[in-house]
Amino acid sequence: MPTTPASVEPIIEPSALDRQSINTIRCLAMDAVQRAESGHPGMPMGAAAMAYVLWTRHLKHDPNDPSWVDRDRFILSAGHGSMLLYALLHLTGYDLPLEEIKNFRQWGSKTPGHPESHITPGVETTTGPLGQGFATGVGMAMAERYLAAHFNTEEHPLVDHYTYGIVSDGDLMEGISSEAASLAGHQGLGRLIYLYDDNEISIDGSTDIAFTENVPQRFEAMGWHVHAVEDGNDLVAIDQAIRAAKSETERPSLLCVRTSIGYGSPNKQDTAAAHGAPLGEEEIARTKEALGWPSDAPAFHVPEAVATHMREATQTGAEAHAQWDALYDTYEAAHPDQAATFARWMNGTLPTDWDAVLPTFATGTSRATRAASGTVLDHLVGEMGAYLVGGSADLTGSNKTHVNGQADMQASTPGGSYVRYGVREHAMAAAANGMALHGGVRPYVGTFLIFSDYLRPALRLSGLMEQP
Ligand SMILES: Cc1ncc(C[n+]2csc(CCOP(=O)(O)OP(=O)(O)O)c2C)c(N)n1
Structure with missing residues (x-):
């Protein structure tokens, strides 16, 4: 069996290294926002665990070739939480060195305040205006299914990937996401899987003041498969939810994951204060202590074991990619005309004249x-x-x-x-x-x-x- 993340065994007992890796993501987010003196630390801290499980156990990608056509697509619809995505890209081996993380939000860096697909390798779409990422992913999933219908054969699943996303309260409040969710439900996009960062906080405070509908029921009514995860730090439950979503082939999935914005911060967790401002040096020190981070570790510290572990993505990604290349070769031999059309379409080459x-x-x-x-x-x-x-x-x-x-x-x-x-x-x-x-x-x-x-x-x- 291939060693792609998709075939990795389910999580039974999270390891200390899992926890340390998740905390690395949190600490990088806190440190980068603090150094930039602006940004959004709370969302990455709350969603780090679900993102970690998705990226290390499920996401099929090749950090050395962000444009590999059969990669899974990942969208951070809540684009303000960009440090979550940058930390993942950096740690899994994309061309995004630590220097770029330190230059978060600086002019000319590859780490702008919100993710920009034409600037940063591995960023699939520009997000920031809430709801756009949600709806953009629906189009990606439609394209994937369309191409699979045109090119795949029984022996050659050439187009065989998922579209994943992390969406926030703000994303789900925006009208565009309702339009897109309704369309996705109607279309039965079984390979569209969104994780909802259900932290019940937005800028003005608790979502109680403006957003009280029953989100799971709303999505069920639109034809989605909905699955709740009660604790956003429960890696086993997150892993199982993603597996359940992947085995649902006829409906898009919304995994409602209850999280805590600013997780770990003694004074700001679960409050809007963690949303869009640096936590402050003192609060960062207290948070790191609460997370069990070494007290003498400098800012932007990435433990050696975490770096090695997260970078395994380059190896599994290269293997998955090589397998796909071999599949493509047999496809090309068996169906040369179709393969030529596939290559032309994927390259975006228009016919001459x-x-x-x-x-x-x-x-x-x-x-x-x-x-x-x-x-x-x-x-x-x-x-x-x-x-x-x-x-x-x-x-x-x-x-x-x-x-x-x-x-x-x-x-x-x-x-x-x-x-x-x-x-x-x-x-x-x-x-x-x-x-x-x-x-x-x-x-x-x-x-x-x-x-x-x-x-x-x-x-x-x-x-x-x-x-x-
Ligand atoms: C279309 C649009 N309107 C307004 C904003 C400004 N804005 C950024 S984040 C946010 C809401 C934050 O709530 P949530 O999405 O739950 O994110 P979290 O607080 O969990 O980080 C708003 C209103 C935006 N980014 N896009």
Whole structure:
């Protein structure tokens, strides 16, 4: 059996090294925010345990090749907790040295305040505006399933990965996540797994003051598999929850993990004070003591044993990647044409002279822009076929986004290249970002110009992330 994290044995008894590794993540977050004199220590401290279990036991990734096409995707939707992601990237061996952690939030560093996919290796999508990551991941999971439907054979599961994310109270309060969750539930995205950092705190204080609905029931009603973890430091329960989510193949999963923001801080744990400001030197010292951290350890200390243990990801990742390369070789030998198409789609290479098919419109004649767009799409889809994945927010006929021959993408027909987004502009645009970031497809979406106001925050991120 391969030694990919996916095949690692379940956690039975957490080890001292597990605890020390989790505390390393917490301490790096505290130290980096303190040195920068700004940032968000509380979320990484509370979510460190779930992130650790996910990254060391489940996530399939190759730190030496962050663009490996069959990697699992991980999204930190609560982007303000960026130090959680940077600590994981650093510790598991990505090209993010400790120096970059020390330069957190500094101009020109690879560790900006919120994760930016075009800046930091291993960051899958830019997050920060709450809810965007949630909806972007839905698009990634759609792209994964779509490509699997097009290319996988019984013997060759070429496209075979999960989309994971950590989402926060703020993410789940935002409207875009409701749109996206509804879409994901309808689509039955069984390989989408979100861990909800349910710490009951946001900036203004307890979520009691503004957010009291029954989140698990809401997600169940939208067709999700929901699983509760009562204690966010219970590694066994977290591991089991992720395993349960992976064995659920028809529904997306929300794992509601009860956590403590600022975990370990004697005076700030479970309070909004831990959310978005440095803890202060004195409180950091007390917190480290409470966590059992060596009292003489300098800031940014990474114990040798933790460094070695976390860096095993480079080895398991390289092995998983090599196995996939071998699988690809046999696929290519058995299905050369399909393999060539797969490679072209994944590389994002457009056919030569793709624009030669574009129609010209005579001057002096009048034509609605949506009609011109429809004619252009007819030609482009004719040329590029299923590489283009289109869709509309319930204005298909009006906006002429559908081209003859495009089948609907539904749970029962995942290879269809036309997405019925429903009246959900914001989630539509973010999902399109997710598809573009995932790679292998070129998404397009349509709505009336005036309703594009409803998707503008996702459009802004398309630009920031340099996505087509
Ligand atoms: C769209 C959007 N609105 C507002 C903010 C500012 N903001 C950052 S974090 C946050 C809420 C914090 O609550 P939660 O998501 O539960 O994070 P935690 O307190 O657990 O770190 C807000 C309102 C934002 N990042 N994005």
